[in-house]
Amino acid sequence: MGRKRVLAVIHTVTYGKRLLEVLSLLEADFRLQVLFTAPPHAFGDDVPRFLARLGSAVLPWEEVVRMRFDLALAAGPRGVERIDAPLITLPHGANYLKRVTGGTNPGVAGLRRGDLLPGGRLPAAVGVPHHAELRHLARECPEALPLAHVLGDPVHDRITASLSLRDGYRRALGLAEGQKLVVAVSTWGAQSSFGRFDALLPRLLGELPASSHRTALLVHPNVWAGHGAYQVRSWLARCTKLGMGIVPPEADWRSVIVAADWIIGDHGSVTLYGTLTGAPMLLAASPEGEINPLSPGAALAARAPALSPTHPLTEQLDYATTSYRYEDYADIRSRITSEPGQFNRNMRRLMYKLLGIGELAHEPVIVPLPEPPPLTSWADGRGVMSA
Template identity: 60%
Template sequence: MNVVDRNPAQWATLAGCKKVLVVVHTEVYGRRLRDVLPLLESDLRVQVAFTVAPHAFNGGALRALRGVGEAVLPWEEAVRTEFDLALAAGSQGTERLRAPLVRLPHGAGHVKLSRVADARTPGEPRTVGGMGRSYLMWGDRVVPAAYAVAHEEDLALLRVTCPEAVPITEVVGDAVHDRIAASMPLRERYRLALGLRQGERLVLVSSTWGLGSSFHRLDALLPRLLAELPGRGHRIAVLVHPNVWSGHGDWQVRAWLAALRRRGVVLVSPDTDWRPLLVAADWVIGDHGSVTLYATMTRAAILLARFPERDVNPDSPGAELARTAPALSLAHPLDRQLAYAAAEYPAEAYARIAARISSEPGRFNANMRRLLYRLLRLGEPAHEPVTAPLPDPRPLGEGGTADASPDDWSELPA
């Protein structure tokens, strides 16, 4: 009887590749890492594998990995395997990896404070999410080989919250910032792709996750928007953080908003790229999530529906936005509030806040590729890395942008 050799090298077409492991904890983390992957494209010296690391919001991680096929390794196999480099936007389980790790932030501006439940010891003071010892160290060891942050302010914050990580921290910029900036000239094209009619305005309602999010107010806000805004002059789209979808389930999120969707509100699918919608929006009604902060880069007027001050880093650009942007009022007509936000707070008013997202604007790809190839001990490819504009969105109301009815089981993701 012939015995099959289970050694993968037996069947390799390319030998001697540097092996890179992409560690996806959640859908949001996976999206962050997808912006890095083009820097490794077309290089036959590098082979990439993926794995899903432990996390409370694992549910959406597989959605972020659609299309990678057999390259997804089981977590226990991934931590037993040697790699030349690993990439992650989260910390859970990364101390087990057998590879130099590059950590990235998973949002903009380090706005949120750590949850009390995340403290390793009872009574531990809250720190800025992603920036404390509990996120970057295991015992007395700094876990990442490199921490790639967006702004010089992040480096200054680390000197206070985790000075042990300062020597391995590099300011590389922010990929989402650069993609949005590169896409701003395509705003009218995106609006056309979304199906917006001439003169029609897009109101994008955005919610992060957690008890302080604006999701708690959607049942009051959305009916008012439908009732008070001219029906043929406005489109309303709702962007819900993937952790809400993962934590409560896709069917449940659709069901909670079903009555409003039947009246014309578009619920943006969690696997839709929200960034073209942000570029196309006329107004953003948001909270302390990253989407609202990125809106400061666009032509959208901003209103804050909710801002839980006690859960926010007071020195962050998000906190500065809360001190600057108008707050949504329950006592005044919404159409007047939208008009006020657009007239009194034009895009130029947010330029200083937007500048705090990245201190390396337009240079994320160059800086990040240099870091990756240095750790891989390879020379960089002999071409400039290009920051591509975002792809055209699907029309509002189609499968990739608006979800199926909650009673249409055949349309639900597997």
């Protein structure tokens, strides 16, 4: 039986986790064969282990560029112009939050000409989460506008579909009745909150009563890839011994965010997704120069309270709670996607259109997030694959 071949291009663990959401829409279709490849990337060292955990069929990059596929999916632009297939490009995080000011390709990451037209080649489709991005394309890269499809955001949809399961996630994490969970979140880069963790971690461990508070640390996979898992675990070894949960890069972090009582974050995607949960937040870092000024991340940086280096942490968490109003963040949440709850339907329709075959005769349901392992197990590197 001849099968159509779908290629998933996995540059990094972050890209891979986003594409697993998309590939789940092709499950149970015996007409398709999904294949994976891992192009060279500065933060790609963990990708082989990530793909090995999946048990996926992996083709060498050098072989892939000599083959033909019926569809290709990529959440990053590097090298994809060499792939012979109708290509769908997708963002790998929430909206388009980061601004690149240096180098030869400045602009909003994910919306630069080099991102939209990799190698100068037009893809078959450019997936965006919100209609607002169409105005940017019309202004900055009009060639990409006819190829743009407003698809929505899969992580937004999974989180919102799972909010009612919060109590179960908290029990699975091992939180006792009445215990509070503080989740510290960091994107990657010199201006991320991880760059300030040497000051924040002692406060999380020393100022919060251990009997009533638990802490979890959620660091961008690029930090793990850039420094190496050994080094990151070495830096955080004392934290794990004192009971902090360290979420490994391959784990599904989304249920941990849903379970949080507070989020201490920065200008990355996870913090923005945290606005969906109703957890009050403090910002440990929000560098203006790295934030897309037209993004919901800029609005969040202007609205959420900033972490103070001098005031007691417990007082700041109390302040975040008493000053927080869920409705104050409604405009920020609405900028994550203009197609809430519709990503699965929109994305599946686009893929099958490019494949030239009909969709399977069932609704693509939004599956709630799986329960996380206990906080104590994160130190062993055990976690749930994101899918």
